[in-house]
Amino acid sequence: MLLIMKCRICSSKNLEKFLSLGESPLANNFLKKEDLEKEELKFPLELVFCNICQLVQLSYVVDPKLMFKNYVYVSSTSNTFRQHFTKMAEDLKKDFNLDENSLAIDIGSNDGVLLNGLQKFNIKVTGVEPATNVAKIAEENGVETINDFFNKEVVNKIIDKKGKADVVTACNVFAHIDNINSVIENVKLLLKDSGIFVIEVQYLVNTIEDMTFDNIYHEHLSYYSLTALKYFFEKRNMEIFNAIKILTHGGSLRVFTQQKNNKRKINENVNKILDHEKKIGINNIEVYKEFADKVYSVKEKLNSYIQNIKKGNRIIVGYGAPAKSTTLLNFCSIRKKEIDYIIDDNPLKIELYTPGTHIPILSSGELEKNTPDYIIILAWNFAPEILKKTKKYTDKGVKFIIPLPEPRIV
Numbered sequence: 241m242l243l244i245m246k247c248r249i250c251s252s253k254n255l256e257k258f259l260s261l262g263e264s265p266l267a268n269n270f271l272k273k274e275d276l277e278k279e280e281l282k283f284p285l286e287l288v289f290c291n292i293c294q295l296v297q298l299s300y301v302v303d304p305k306l307m308f309k310n311y312v313y314v315s316s317t318s319n320t321f322r323q324h325f326t327k328m329a330e331d332l333k334k335d336f337n338l339d340e341n342s343l344a345i346d347i348g349s350n351d352g353v354l355l356n357g358l359q360k361f362n363i364k365v366t367g368v369e370p371a372t373n374v375a376k377i378a379e380e381n382g383v384e385t386i387n388d389f390f391n392k393e394v395v396n397k398i399i400d401k402k403g404k405a406d407v408v409t410a411c412n413v414f415a416h417i418d419n420i421n422s423v424i425e426n427v428k429l430l431l432k433d434s435g436i437f438v439i440e441v442q443y444l445v446n447t448i449e450d451m452t453f454d455n456i457y458h459e460h461l462s463y464y465s466l467t468a469l470k471y472f473f474e475k476r477n478m479e480i481f482n483a484i485k486i487l488t489h490g491g492s493l494r495v496f497t498q499q500k501n502n503k504r505k506i507n508e509n510v511n512k513i514l515d516h517e518k519k520i521g522i523n524n525i526e527v528y529k530e531f532a533d534k535v536y537s538v539k540e541k542l543n544s545y546i547q548n549i550k551k552g553n554r555i556i557v558g559y560g561a562p563a564k565s566t567t568l569l570n571f572c573s574i575r576k577k578e579i580d581y582i583i584d585d586n587p588l589k590i591e592l593y594t595p596g597t598h599i600p601i602l603s604s605g606e607l608e609k610n611t612p613d614y615i616i617i618l619a620w621n622f623a624p625e626i627l628k629k630t631k632k633y634t635d636k637g638v639k640f641i642i643p644l645p646e647p648r649i650v
């Protein structure tokens with residue numbers, strides 16, 4: 241565990257702390273039954289704001305090997321995500337004229353869901369994925385995957401074997417990387433002069449406006465605005481030429497970058513988003529202090545909401561055990577006394593227990609055997625998909641709760 245003394249983007253020490261969610265276990269460190277009595281690793285979850293480049297970031301960095309060598313998150317678990325990445329592959333092919341001579345590399349390629357989509361157009365692909373178990377799933381899905389962190393050695397290996405890349409993607413991994421400076425140097429090495437680097441990151445503006453503070457956990461080291469990303473890429477001689485808002489994870493940004501001497505025109509979206517960020521005060525610590533105050537009051541509201549239900553001896557269970565539920569459950573001290581069990585459809589999570597709060601994770605069959613009165617949708621970003629597949633329980637009178645930004649029945 242390392243205390244960040246300097247900003248990840250600009251190296252400034254002018255960092256201001258504005259939020260503490262206490263000590264929390266690692267979000268994806270789901271426990272086996274035999275490990276429940278063992279002491280769990282917990283680390284502080286605190287956010288700081290850089291007064292120079294405006295990056296919001298965690299104050300502590302946990303060793304990535306502890307988090308990413310064996311991973312339980314599999315992108316294709318949800319239909320929503322499969323569709324999202326299939327469409328992204330189609331858009332990349334169309335917008336950048338990729339064909340069988342093109343090479344695409346995905347950093348943090350998980351089970352290969354994006355690359356699978358690109359392969360359907362005969363585009364050459366390679367994934368880079370540090371989690372051994374997930375890289376294996378990708379290989380089984382027919383996606384060539386290097387089981388390693390993205391580093392210079394890996395880049396040289398790819399160049400030797402396949403040449404330079406037309407497109408490098410990094411979806412939901414850029415916020416996870418501590419040394420983004422070295423990553424960007426390696427991306428530049430890997431890209432053809434005309435190549436593009438496309439990232440998807442959860443969007444800080446959604447986090448603060450929609451109170452989705454549960455996406456704050458140790459895997460997410462940085463919380464990006466376009467303002468901070470622009471600062472970062474310009475310092476590394478890269479240029480953002482387009483940015484679009486997308487719906488994943490409660491609101492994310494897809495950001496397109498190119499080497500600075502490239503010819504693509506800057507899309508007007510970029511300035512529109514930057515102007516909006518300026519207008520809402522993304523560069524002002526007061527916005528973050530206000531957000532922190534609201535986070536503490538959401539905790540109180542959620543706790544009293546749950547206590548009211550429990551007073552009537554009602555049974556509550558959860559649906560979805562996403563990484564973000566670890567933050568919500570730990571920060572709000574919600575345990576088995578409040579939530580009897582959680583359903584998850586990812587087989588890798590079933591029969592495990594939630595980190596810190598030790599609530600059992602079961603398969604959806606449990607709903608039939610032990611039908612609850614309330615289901616709290618912890619994977620709220622997939623609420624429509626989950627509500628659709630559990631419709632028979634709504635028909636039976638089970639009530640579904642969305643916890644954020646304020647608990648409400650849907």
Ligand code: JHZ
Nearest residue numbers: 313317318412560561562563564584585586619622625
């Ligand atoms: P989901 C992940 O976070 C992990 P998580 C990662 N660290 C990251 O950065 C963010 O994404 C961006 C389950 N589910 O996607 C599956 C069902 O059971 O919101 C998952 O366990 N049935 C890379 O973990 C969870 O919910 C369903 O029908 O917060 C969703 O996790 C559906 C739709 C989901 O990400």
